C-alpha cells in the first residue's frame with residue numbers, strides 16, 4: 001500500500017517511523033494515517049459520482065469510533081451510519097449534519113428514538129414494533145420523523161457467517177415480500193413519513209456480484225413503493241465492501257468496480273421512474289481498515305510445539321483473528337526488509353489459548369524486544385477492544401505527512417477503576 005514504506009529497515013507510515021513512534025508512545029499502539037482515510041473517502045465519492053450526481057457516503061462509525069476519525073470524515077463532507085445513541089452523539093459532535101445521518105439498528109430503545117426525534121435524525125426501522133414506538137414518541141414531541149425500513153433481500157453472501165446480514169435467516173430487516181405492508185403502515189402513521197429505503201447485506205464481501213443483486217432487489221422494491229405513493233429522498237445500499245487482508249492474495253474490488261456494479265442498476269430504474277433520490281452507501285471497513293497498523297512489542301520468544309512470539313497486544317485489542325479467524329499481515333517493523341528465517345505464531349498476552357494474532361508466519365528471526373506491526377487494523381480493531389484481563393486499552397496515534405500526535409491516550413490502572421462502585425456491605 002502506498003502509505004506504508006520501508007526506510008533504514010524500519011516500517012514507515014506516511015513518513016513516520018513506526019519504531020520511533022513505539023519508543024515515544026509505548027506499545028501496544030494503534031497508528032492511523034489520516035490521509036489514507038481521506039483518500040478512501042474521495043475514492044468512493046469520485047467512483048459513485050461518475051454515475052450519478054446525488055450520492056452520499058455515510059461512514060459506518062462502528063468501524064472506528066474515535067471522534068477524530070469521524071471529524072476527519074465530517075470535514076470531507078461524509079455523513080454517518082450510526083447504530084446507537086452514542087454513535088449519534090459523536091457524529092453530531094464531529095460536526096456532521098443531522099440530515100446526513102441515519103440511525104440504524106434492530107433493537108433501538110425508546111431513548112434512542114427520542115434522541116433521533118430531538119436531533120432531527122432519520123431512522124431506519126427494523127420492525128413494525130419500532131414503527132409504532134417511533135410514531136408515538138414523535139407525536140409526543142410534536143414532530144414528524146423521516147424514516148426508511150431496512151429490507152432483508154434474502155441474498156446468500158460469501159463471507160464469514162457471523163458477519164453475513166442479508167440472509168433470509170438473519171435477524172436484520174424486513175423480508176422483501178412483506179415490505180409493502182410495512183410502508184403502507186408507515187404511510188398511515190401521523191408522525192412518521194417514509195422517505196427512504198435501507199439495506200445492508202454483510203461485511204468483508206470480496207465480490208461485487210452480491211451488491212449488484214442487492215441493488216436489483218432494492219430497485220424492484222423502490223419501484224413498487226413509488227407506485228404506492230412513497231416519495232423517495234434516499235436509497236441506502238449499506239456497506240460491506242471487503243478489503244484484501246492477504247497482501248499476496250487476490251485484490252479486493254476497487255471502489256470503481258463496486259460503483260460500476262451497483263450504480264447502473266439504480267440509475268436505470270430511477271431514470272425510468274423520473275425520480276432523483278440520493279443514493280447512499282454506508283462503508284466502514286473499506287474507509288478505514290488499511291489506514292492503521294497495530295504496533296506490538298515482542299516480550300519473549302518460545303520454541304515449543306511451535307515457535308511462539310509472545311507480544312503485548314492480544315484479542316483484548318484486536319479480536320478479529322480470535323472471533324472470525326481473520327487473517328492480518330504481520331511484519332517485524334524494526335527489520336522490515338529482512339528475509340524470512342523461520343515460521344512463527346504470534347500470540348497475545350491474554351490467558352486464553354485462542355489469543356493468537358497470526359498463525360505460522362514466515363518472518364525474519366524474531367527476538368525479544370522486536371516490534372511487530374499488525375497491518376489493516378483500522379476497522380473493528382480499537383472499536384472492539386476491551387479491558388479483559390485487567391488491561392487498559394492502548395493509545396491511538398494519528399499521523400499526517402510525517403507528523404504524529406496522540407488521538408487517544410492509553411488507559412491506566414485508574415481508568416480500570418473509574419466506574420467502580422462499592423456495595424455498602426463490602427465497604
Ligand code: LLP
Nearest residue numbers: 060200203204239240241282283284285380
Ligand atoms: N451498515 C450497517 C447497517 C452495518 O451493520 C455495517 C456493519 C456497516 C454498514 C458497515 O459494514 P462494512 O463496510 O464495515 O463492512 N466486526 C466485524 C464486522 C461487523 C460489521 C457490522 N456491521 C469484523 O471485524 O469483521
